[in-house]
């Protein structure tokens with residue numbers, strides 16, 4: 099992979115699409131310094147400070163590439179949270195769901211036990227996990243694939259992060275439940291305190307919530323544009339072919355004719 | 358590409374005779390006091406060369422039903438027959454060679470793949486299962502090529518692959534076993550549209566050619582529309598609508614099916630959020646609509 103340039107604006111949703119295996123997950127993992135052994139990131143990944151002396155100015159940022167472990171640990175889960183593509187990576191199999199949500203809140207936000215539980219229950223409710231209170235004492239394996247995915251989203255949101263890296267967060271959801279999750283993400287971003295990197299291969303999802311869209315192929319960015327421009331006037335050949343493969347896009351007809 | 362799949366679909370005449378798979382009155386429950394009834398009396402058949410899609414709300418019981426069908430989840434009630442033989446509830450490893458004629462691709466590819474074995478060896482397990490049943494052998498590297506991966510990757514381990522690549526390896530392993538019945542639980546959910554189209558076409562054409570049946574669980578309704586002859590729509594443990602895919606699509610009768618089709622986000626670039634159903638609407642989804650079941654083209 100080489101030369102990926104991405105910027106997340108405050109309160110914006112930046113979509114990342116592209117071929118399977120093109121490097122979308124690795125891009126997100128690089129931000130948190132979680133690349134698998136043998137891979138290293140070079141370049142620069144800067145996280146704007148929200149507190150401290152430089153907050154709000156151009157100089158107030160934390161460099162994440164090559165940052166010491168302590169810095170990355172302070173950032174992970176607190177300022178930058180991730181929903182992993184595989185929900186089993188986000189969740190600990192041997193801990194009840196409630197603990198996974200409240201431990202972080204108590205540690206990072208200093209909440210008391212009852213407050214943390216109440217917040218956890220409210221979060222589960224928002225992502226439509228049935229019987230949110232009862233769910234707190236269950237283990238991940240007692241949920242369906244899509245329920246686990248929603249729990250992972252709740253865990254990521256638990257500590258009010260400023261950046262959410264969401265890697266295919268709705269693949270296991272039917273479209274009715276997905277609609278609720280997309281609404282939640284949009285509301286959180288519109289609130290202005292959260293910026294989202296949304297990795298999704300689903301261009302319908304992309305079209306619904308992304309403000310900016312970047313398309314990757316074989317480890318490279320092939321195109322990056324505001325949503326509407328990307329969907330209506332794609333410049334790159336690969337982006338065009340992706341849109342042509344879709345039912346309901348303005349390019350479908352043209353795509354079929356071309357074949 | 359979509360046209361090619363459609364053409365094949367019309368050409369697939371389910372052979373008369375006995376269905377490949379017959380499931381009747383399946384019930385799956387979890388826990389006790391109170392038990393959670395995840396699957397509440399579901400029955401369906403899959404004919405030779407037929408693709409049946411199973412769609413429904415997240416948590417409605419699709420994976421539970423799939424596991425009960427292949428016999429790795431305890432059935433509280435109901436029977437499953439594969440080409441006329443009862444499918445027992447046993448661990449996957451203890452299945453007789455006849456039962457390897459039914460293969461499953463799990464929703465989480467990590468459950469389909471062993472993290473400690475090279476992927477070529479794991480696809481080789483599928484090849485050996487086919488040979489043991491007297492079916493044709495094949496080359497694992499060739500399967501990788503067919504699912505759009507580099508054949509030279511046979512000696513890699515699962516963790517060296519992306520999410521969508523792992524899904525394709527799990528599919529390759531299952532197809533290499535040349536199953537007479539394939540149960541695939543969200544098998545291509547992580548793939549981009551063009552890879553999805555070609556892998557779905559591969560899965561479909563292999564089943565049609567071999568006269569195999571396929572149960573295809575998916576949240577991606579456009580893929581379902583492209584590859585399934587018939588569709589089962591599930592809500593809270595029950596099938597609420599079923600029948601010929603195009604019929605259900607053009608004129609959904611059950612309120613859940615309607616809500617589902619209305620919530621598909623369109624890739625038009627307009628930035629419109631799909632409609633999340635209101636709480637009050639969900640109550641109606643529990644209704645039975647007898648006319649919505651077993652719908653034919655009429």
Ligand SMILES: Nc1ncnc2c1ncn2[C@@H]1O[C@H](COP(=O)(O)OP(=O)(O)OP(=O)(O)O)[C@@H](O)[C@H]1O
Nearest residue numbers: 118119120121122123124134517518519520521522
């Ligand atoms: N641990 C690893 N060792 C070596 N190569 C790896 C490893 N993990 C991933 N890769 C390779 O890196 C490339 C990028 O992977 P990545 O997971 O970022 O893809 P992706 O765009 O997220 O794909 P998908 O949509 O299928 O999830 C892939 O070609 C993959 O084979």
Ligand SMILES: Nc1ncnc2c1ncn2[C@@H]1O[C@H](COP(=O)(O)OP(=O)(O)OP(=O)(O)O)[C@@H](O)[C@H]1O
Nearest residue numbers: 240241242243244387395415416417418419420421
């Ligand atoms: N091992 C288990 N123990 C207890 N409850 C379970 C278990 N597995 C599933 N359930 C519950 O059974 C119901 C059906 O789950 P299932 O996994 O079959 O749903 P699904 O339709 O596959 O959903 P998804 O689309 O999210 O994967 C869910 O409410 C889930 O919480």
Ligand SMILES: [Mg+2]
Nearest residue numbers: 123183519520
């Ligand atoms: Mg990925």
Ligand SMILES: [Mg+2]
Nearest residue numbers: 242243420464
């Ligand atoms: Mg499932």
